Structure formats: C-alpha cells, structure tokens
Amino acid sequence: MQHAFVTGAAGFIGSNLVDRLLAEGVRVTGWDNLSTGQERFLAGALQHPQFRLIRGDNLDLPALKTAMQGADFVFHLAANADIRDGWNHPEKDLQQNTIATFNVLEAMRANGVKRIGFSSTGSVYGEALVTPDRPTPETDAFPVQTSLYGASKLAGEGLLAAYAESGQIAEAYIFRFVSILGERYTHGHVFDFYQQLVEHPDHLRVLGNGTQRKSYLYVQDCINAILHVTRQGTARDAKHHTQIYNLGTPEFVQVNDSIRFICGALGLKPRLDYTGGDRGWIGDNPFIFLDTKKIQATGWKPKLTIEQGIIQTLRWLEANRWVYDARH
Amino acid sequence: MQHAFVTGAAGFIGSNLVDRLLAEGVRVTGWDNLSTGQERFLAGALQHPQFRLIRGDNLDLPALKTAMQGADFVFHLAANADIRDGWNHPEKDLQQNTIATFNVLEAMRANGVKRIGFSSTGSVYGEALVTPDRPTPETDAFPVQTSLYGASKLAGEGLLAAYAESGQIAEAYIFRFVSILGERYTHGHVFDFYQQLVEHPDHLRVLGNGTQRKSYLYVQDCINAILHVTRQGTARDAKHHTQIYNLGTPEFVQVNDSIRFICGALGLKPRLDYTGGDRGWIGDNPFIFLDTKKIQATGWKPKLTIEQGIIQTLRWLEANRWVYDARH
Numbered sequence: 250m251q252h253a254f255v256t257g258a259a260g261f262i263g264s265n266l267v268d269r270l271l272a273e274g275v276r277v278t279g280w281d282n283l284s285t286g287q288e289r290f291l292a293g294a295l296q297h298p299q300f301r302l303i304r305g306d307n308l309d310l311p312a313l314k315t316a317m318q319g320a321d322f323v324f325h326l327a328a329n330a331d332i333r334d335g336w337n338h339p340e341k342d343l344q345q346n347t348i349a350t351f352n353v354l355e356a357m358r359a360n361g362v363k364r365i366g367f368s369s370t371g372s373v374y375g376e377a378l379v380t381p382d383r384p385t386p387e388t389d390a391f392p393v394q395t396s397l398y399g400a401s402k403l404a405g406e407g408l409l410a411a412y413a414e415s416g417q418i419a420e421a422y423i424f425r426f427v428s429i430l431g432e433r434y435t436h437g438h439v440f441d442f443y444q445q446l447v448e449h450p451d452h453l454r455v456l457g458n459g460t461q462r463k464s465y466l467y468v469q470d471c472i473n474a475i476l477h478v479t480r481q482g483t484a485r486d487a488k489h490h491t492q493i494y495n496l497g498t499p500e501f502v503q504v505n506d507s508i509r510f511i512c513g514a515l516g517l518k519p520r521l522d523y524t525g526g527d528r529g530w531i532g533d534n535p536f537i538f539l540d541t542k543k544i545q546a547t548g549w550k551p552k553l554t555i556e557q558g559i560i561q562t563l564r565w566l567e568a569n570r571w572v573y574d575a576r577h
Numbered sequence: 578m579q580h581a582f583v584t585g586a587a588g589f590i591g592s593n594l595v596d597r598l599l600a601e602g603v604r605v606t607g608w609d610n611l612s613t614g615q616e617r618f619l620a621g622a623l624q625h626p627q628f629r630l631i632r633g634d635n636l637d638l639p640a641l642k643t644a645m646q647g648a649d650f651v652f653h654l655a656a657n658a659d660i661r662d663g664w665n666h667p668e669k670d671l672q673q674n675t676i677a678t679f680n681v682l683e684a685m686r687a688n689g690v691k692r693i694g695f696s697s698t699g700s701v702y703g704e705a706l707v708t709p710d711r712p713t714p715e716t717d718a719f720p721v722q723t724s725l726y727g728a729s730k731l732a733g734e735g736l737l738a739a740y741a742e743s744g745q746i747a748e749a750y751i752f753r754f755v756s757i758l759g760e761r762y763t764h765g766h767v768f769d770f771y772q773q774l775v776e777h778p779d780h781l782r783v784l785g786n787g788t789q790r791k792s793y794l795y796v797q798d799c800i801n802a803i804l805h806v807t808r809q810g811t812a813r814d815a816k817h818h819t820q821i822y823n824l825g826t827p828e829f830v831q832v833n834d835s836i837r838f839i840c841g842a843l844g845l846k847p848r849l850d851y852t853g854g855d856r857g858w859i860g861d862n863p864f865i866f867l868d869t870k871k872i873q874a875t876g877w878k879p880k881l882t883i884e885q886g887i888i889q890t891l892r893w894l895e896a897n898r899w900v901y902d903a904r905h
Contacts, residue, residue, distance in 0.1 A: 388718040393738045458602075
C-alpha cells in the first residue's frame with residue numbers, strides 16, 4: 250500500500266486511520282463531505298506533506314473518480330451511522346451507505362484500484378437466528394435484517410463481493426464491527442451518558458431496561474486489525490476474493506455494566522431512569538456478541554478490554570467537550 | 578386480498594399473476610414502465626373491468642405513491658433480470674432492483690399498505706459455501722455474492738425485512754426463485770436455444786461445458802406457491818414478519834439434459850458447440866438447487882417436472898414467435 254484513499258476521512262474511525270497510515274509512511278488522500286466529520290480531527294494530518302483532504306460527496310461519482318486517481322487502496326469508511334433514527338429519513342441509509350458504496354466501487358473500477366477495506370457492522374446479522382446466545386460467526390445462518398442501517402450495510406457488502414468475485418476488483422475486505430469507541434468518538438451510549446451526566450449528575454435516562462448485552466472495540470485495536478489483515482492480503486490467494494472478518498473483543502457487557510464503569514470513573518451515583526423494554530429503540534439488537542476467532546487466527550488481538558475502552562473514551566470526551574457543540 | 582398492486586405487471590411472471598388474480602376475483606392495478614414488459618401479455622386483462630394498467634417507473638416515487646392508492650397487497654415483481662449482462666451497465670441492477678424496491682416500500686408506507694410479496698432469487702446464495710452439493714436451504718450460511726443481480730436482490734430482501742421487522746409493514750414474503758419458465762417466458766436458455774435452432778437447426782452454441790446443473794420451475798406452479806403462502810398469511814403470527822421461501826422443484830437438470838429435452842421435442846440433432854468452462858458467463862453459478870422443504874411444508878407442491886416445464890415453454894415459444902421480434 251503506497252497511496253490510500255480514505256472515505257469518511259474526517260470521521261471518528263477515518264481520521265484515526267489517516268493518522269496511522271501517515272505515521273507508517275503511506276500517502277493518503279482523505280475524502281469527506283464534512284457533513285458529520287470534523288476537520289479538527291485532521292488538524293495533525295493536514296500538516297503532513299503526504300496528506301491531502303478533498304471535500305466531496307460519495308453521491309457525486311464524477312468528483313469521486315477524479316479524487317481517487319493514483320490511489321492503490323481504498324478504505325471506505327464514510328457512512329450514515331445513525332442507526333436509531335433511520336425511520337425519520339429512510340432514504341439516508343440507502344443513499345449514504347448503499348448508493349455511496351456502489352459509487353466508490355465504480356470509481357475504483359474507473360481508476361483500476363483493485364483493493365478495498367470496508368466498514369460493515371455486526372448489525373447485518375439482524376437478530377441472530379440459529380445461535381441466539383452464542384457469539385455470532387461470519388458464517389452464521391442467512392440473517393433477517395432488523396434495521397435500515399443493517400440492510401444498507403448488507404447491500405454494501407453484497408456489492409463489494411459481486412465486484413470481487415467477478416474479478417472487477419482483486420481484494421475485498423469486509424469488517425463487521427461491533428460498536429467502536431475511543432478517541433474522536435462522537436456518537437453512541439458513552440457519548441450520550443456523559444452528556445447527560447454533565448448536564449444533570451444526579452440522574453441518568455437509559456434507553457431500554459439496561460440488560461441489553463453489547464460488544465465494543467477500541468478504535469486503535471480496530472485499526473490494528475484492519476491494517477493487519479489488509480497487509481497480510483488474505484483475500485489475494487483465497488478461493489473467495491472477498492474476506493469477511495468480525496471485529497470485536499471476545500467479551501460483551503450489559504448496558505448496566507457500562508453505566509457502572511462510567512459512573513465509577515466519574516465518581517457519580519445518579520438515579521437511573523429506564524425507559525424499559527428489552528431494546529433501546531426500534532431495531533435495537535438486545536444481544537450483540539461476535540465470534541472473533543477468524544480475525545484472531547490471523548495473529549491480531551485487542552489490547553484493551555471493553556471496560557478499558559469505555560474509560561479511555563470517557564477520558565477523551567472529558568478532555569474534548571468541544572465535540573458536543575461541534576456535532577450537527 | 579381485495580386490491581392487489583402488481584409491479585412488472587406486463588412482464589413474464591407479472592402478467593400471469595395478473596390473469597390469475599383477476600380470475601380469482603381480486604381487483605388489480607398493474608404497474609409497468611413497459612421497458613421489457615409486453616402490453617400484449619395483458620390483452621386479456623385489459624378487457625377485465627377489475628383491471629387497470631398504469632404506465633410508470635419505480636424510480637418515480639411520487640407517481641408510484643399515487644398509483645398505489647387503495648391497494649391492500651403489493652406484488653413486487655418488476656426487476657432488471659438480465660443477470661448475464663450486469664457489467665455492461667452496473668447501475669441498472671442498483672436502480673431497477675435495489676432503489677426500485679426501496680421506492681415500492683416507501684410508497685407502501687405512504688399508503689398504509691401492509692403486505693408485500695417479492696420475487697427474489699436463488700442467486701442470493703452466491704455459490705453456496707457450506708453445502709456445495711446439497712440443496713440450499715433458506716437458512717444457509719451467510720453467502721458471498723457473485724453477481725450484481727444477486728447483490729441487488731439481496732439488498733431488496735434486506736429492505737423488506739427491515740421494514741417488516743421494524744413494524745413499518747406487517748407481512749413480507751420473499752420468494753427465492755430458481756429460473757422460472759412457461760407461457761410468456763422471454764429470456765433464458767430455452768428462449769436462446771430455440772432461437773438458435775430456428776435460425777440454424779444443424780448446430781447449437783452452448784455457454785459453458787453443458788454440465789452446469791440448474792433448477793427450473795413452471796410459472797403457474799410459481800404463482801400457485803406465491804398465492805398459497807400469502808393467503809395462508811404465514812408471516813402474520815410468526816416471530817419474524819419476514820418469511821422467506823425457496824421456490825423450485827425438488828430436482829435439477831444439467832444443461833445437457835435440457836438440450837436433450839429441447840432437441841428431442843423439436844426432432845433435431847444439432848452439432849453442439851460448447852464455449853467451455855464450468856460456468857456460462859462471469860457470475861454464472863454452476864450449481865443451483867434449492868431446498869424447497871419449507872414451501873412444501875405449507876401444502877404446496879409443483880405440478881410439472883422440470884422436463885415438462887421446459888417442453889411447455891418450448892411449445893409456447895413455437896406458438897408465439899412474435900416475442901423474438903418484440904423483445905428490446
């Protein structure tokens with residue numbers, strides 16, 4: 250990898266990836282429409298001679314094709330990640346996830362870029378049908394989608410695979426993430442809980458009944474995994490040029506555990522107001538726990554536990570309260 | 578079901594479904610952009626007082642919403658079905674299958690239509706990973722897509738499920754078809770072989786090496802299955818409001834068997850020119866055989882064998898040579 254093209258470069262994971270790639274000597278073109286990305290996350294990168302940021306939208310295929318010229322690897326991270334709010338603007342997942350991914354692939358084809366890493370999600374498993382209380386493997390039973398977000402990521406995965414298995418591109422790496430957290434995290438339950446506790450330290454509103462079991466992964470561990478696998482080139486000589494990896498830690502926590510970690514770290518004992526029910530919102534999955542044997546078999550493993558990742562995230566939010574104002 | 582809205586109403590399966598619904602006393606609004614559909618297929622329906630045909634495109638959401646008013650069931654059959662030619666116009670599957678399905682669902686939401694039947698495809702299984710030589714069940718391992726067509730249908734399935742599992746619609750029936758044939762069939766290998774044999778009865782060009790194993794289902798059996806299941810309402814009280822059924826016969830044939838049936842029926846002994854290789858085109862699946870236990874458990878079973886279906890199709894093509902000129 251000599252010149253990486255990163256969509257969503259100003260986002261949470263994207264900007265961390267950009268910094269890492271630059272540190273490792275890779276030239277980087279960042280692409281972002283700055284709709285939710287923060288240029289401030291790229292403050293360091295923008296000082297680097299090997300980096301350029303192009304402001305553009307994945308729905309603008311001609312501009313995307315031009316911007317991608319010269320790249321030899323695409324990391325496609327740009328997405329609408331607002332899983333909870335899908336039904337208020339159902340076209341958003343279709344456009345920013347499905348159609349955007351199609352455009353990225355078409356831009357690759359136009360430029361002869363042969364390799365891609367794609368951020369998918371454990372949400373594509375819907376509510377795992379066959380193994381409801383065990384970690385979900387990549388080869389789980391054909392899932393039933395439960396959210397527009399999951400459906401749009403599934404559609405993106407299908408497109409990558411069709412391009413790779415038809416030989417239009419050479420290597421497609423699909424990463425099904427659990428929730429990622431860490432530096433530059435700007436949405437999710439730690440973000441919301443911290444905001445609430447700053448505003449009213451004596452009580453905390455919790456979506457659902459608190460028993461939802463979820464998995465999280467620290468962003469630097471996530472990036473380690475992505476770079477580890479794409480550099481090994483596991484899709485190169487495999488039967489399938491599409492390689493799919495669950496990314497997560499080999500553990501899960503309840504929302505109530507997470508509340509305990511956060512309140513403990515902040516020294517607070519708020520009253521907990523649960524909205525009730527076994528899921529936080531329509532389409533929420535009460536149990537997310539991915540089987541990560543496949544990625545671990547490549548030699549990667551996470552450095553931080555979920556608890557450590559949550560605390561790390563909290564510390565970053567405490568030091569970067571500006572993100573609450575910057576968020577659109 | 579009192580008033581059905583049928584997309585792709587002038588198509589092969591759509592027009593047969595329209596005729597059947599009208600015969601059973603259901604009011605029908607047909608919707609078709611007539612890009613590949615044949616108004617002539619609706620000659621009978623257009624005489625029926627309970628039928629109206631609206632010419633329109635699934636990409637025109639406002640028109641679609643208006644046309645769907647008053648319907649209580651949607652059969653979404655309109656699609657780009659040209660699986661072989663995907664890479665010459667990759668945006669076609671995205672637009673006519675994925676985005677079109679999204680628009681159909683949005684039009685349903687706008688009109689409060691709660692039930693849908695959707696024509697998906699066995700191609701969503703890609704090349705079945707876990708059970709390569711056995712019939713593929715609906716709960717097969719999470720597949721890797723091998724064609725744009727399969728990927729676009731998978732995306733459509735995901736959208737239906739997201740709408741149904743989130744309660745935006747009440748019942749979603751997904752039918753994964755093998756290749757359908759019978760009256761009004763206008764593309765596929767019987768169509769191509771017959772055309773060749775009319776033009777040059779002494780030789781036949783065969784894509785691949787002829788050993789590809791494929792499954793077929795007669796269109797009237799297909800429609801029986803769709804109506805049988807949707808009327809039982811199997812999605813109504815199930816845990817999942819998305820019910821998925823493979824549709825096919827419990828058998829498969831080799832391309833070479835099919836050639837034998839066709840040539841035998843026509844009394845021809847052409848020289849066979851194979852293009853070679855174990856698949857006919859990029860993305861062709863050398864083995865399609867779906868496990869149909871689930872649909873058979875509802876009480877449906879096919880009336881025609883694959884051989885009978887192929888002969889029936891051939892007889893119809895012989896009597897309707899006009900479709901070769903009418904095809905775009």
